[in-house]
Amino acid sequence: MAPRFITWLRLRDAALDTLPQMGSIIVSFMTVGAAARAAGLSLVEATAMTAFVFAAPAQLVMVGMVHGGAGPGVVGVAVLVINLRLSFMSLSVVSSLRKVPVRRLLIWCAMLSGLSFTRFQLTDRQADAADDIAQRELNLAVSCVLLYLAAVVSTVVGSTLAVVATPVWIEGLNVMVAMMLIGRIVEARHDRPFFVAAALCALLTPVAAALSPNFGSLLLALSLSGLVAATPLALVRRQGPRQVEKAVKP
Amino acid sequence: MTGGAAGCWLQIGTASVLTLGLRLLPLVSRNFLSDAASPTLDRFNKTFLACCISSLIIALLLPSGQPLVITKLALMVLFLALYLVIRKIYDGVLLAPALAIGYTATRFLLS
Numbered sequence A: 001m002a003p004r005f006i007t008w009l010r011l012r013d014a015a016l017d018t019l020p021q022m023g024s025i026i027v028s029f030m031t032v033g034a035a036a037r038a039a040g041l042s043l044v045e046a047t048a049m050t051a052f053v054f055a056a057p058a059q060l061v062m063v064g065m066v067h068g069g070a071g072p073g074v075v076g077v078a079v080l081v082i083n084l085r086l087s088f089m090s091l092s093v094v095s096s097l098r099k100v101p102v103r104r105l106l107i108w109c110a111m112l113s114g115l116s117f118t119r120f121q122l123t124d125r126q127a128d129a130a131d132d133i134a135q136r137e138l139n140l141a142v143s144c145v146l147l148y149l150a151a152v153v154s155t156v157v158g159s160t161l162a163v164v165a166t167p168v169w170i171e172g173l174n175v176m177v178a179m180m181l182i183g184r185i186v187e188a189r190h191d192r193p194f195f196v197a198a199a200l201c202a203l204l205t206p207v208a209a210a211l212s213p214n215f216g217s218l219l220l221a222l223s224l225s226g227l228v229a230a231t232p233l234a235l236v237r238r239q240g241p242r243q244v245e246k247a248v249k250p
Numbered sequence B: 001m002t003g004g005a006a007g008c009w010l011q012i013g014t015a016s017v018l019t020l021g022l023r024l025l026p027l028v029s030r031n032f033l034s035d036a037a038s039p040t041l042d043r044f045n046k047t048f049l050a051c052c053i054s055s056l057i058i059a060l061l062l063p064s065g066q067p068l069v070i071t072k073l074a075l076m077v078l079f080l081a082l083y084l085v086i087r088k089i090y091d092g093v094l095l096a097p098a099l100a101i102g103y104t105a106t107r108f109l110l111s
Helices: A008-038 A043-052 A056-067 A072-082 A084-096 A102-110 A114-119 A130-164 A167-187 A192-211 A216-239 A241-248 B004-028 B039-061 B070-086 B095-110
Strands: none
Touching (some): A008 A043, A008 A056, A008 A114, A008 A167, A043 A056, A043 A130, A043 B004, A056 A072, A056 B004, A056 B039, A072 A084, A084 A102, A084 A114, A084 B039, A102 A130, A102 B004, A114 A130, A114 B039, A167 B039, A167 B070, A167 B095, A192 A216, A192 B039, A216 B039, B070 B095
């Protein structure tokens, strides 16, 4: 990302593109802040957790485990399993931005979240012009920084407000987060694997959670995702080389 | 919190180091990566995100350990359906907060 490439107009456009995702991150991390406070964590602890972990699903599980008296080992395993997806996302970013210096990638990957990743377009480095890559890096950088800052501030607000929160208030907040998340799934309804996996996971989550309260839904998510990701490869092997292109291309 | 403040910092520290490690691990293997992004990996990422989102929705709406109250559940489903219907006409950032306030007000009135 050459300095001449960065202009106020480009920064403003990248920031405006990130704004719709802000609502989602604000609500998610306000929920994290409120849940952390309800579980007995102080404002400083809740804020530090977001500043250093910055992964809402893992933090929500972590808060429950800390509240239940789980040790660092158990919490570590749970966080490792839940956040494994961050490694895959980071891998995709690194492989798509190989021309970008490591020092800059280090910062973007450290602040990477699922929302920033969904906006990031995977590229083949041989095929793209330098300006395209710079534009993608700029979009990713702005999205990562803004969402990170919003998450930290929202945790502080959520944690502070939790002092006056009632169970019904928390319930209202949960319904609002659920609405936004359902909206995201509905938006992606044309992407069949995404939609099918989401629907299957929603149906099977109560069963998985009943079988194993801490890891059930995580194992379900991992196995379903692996299954969906590997299905085209299995079809290719079964159909033989003739249908290879047909099966791989969408 | 039953673990105490010191225990909590230990857990936050462990989670932080592991998460940062997961985020930065691919940078170590940067030189060994192929040029093109893997479609299988991309598919896995997208699907895993979908699964996480839907699991989180269920966890938010049906918290484990709490009794299943049919009227509460019906009200939630009603407001979620309202959201999906209204967003076809108006899909602004205020829609979800406004409906959530409506939901909370209805719950207060009913309780």
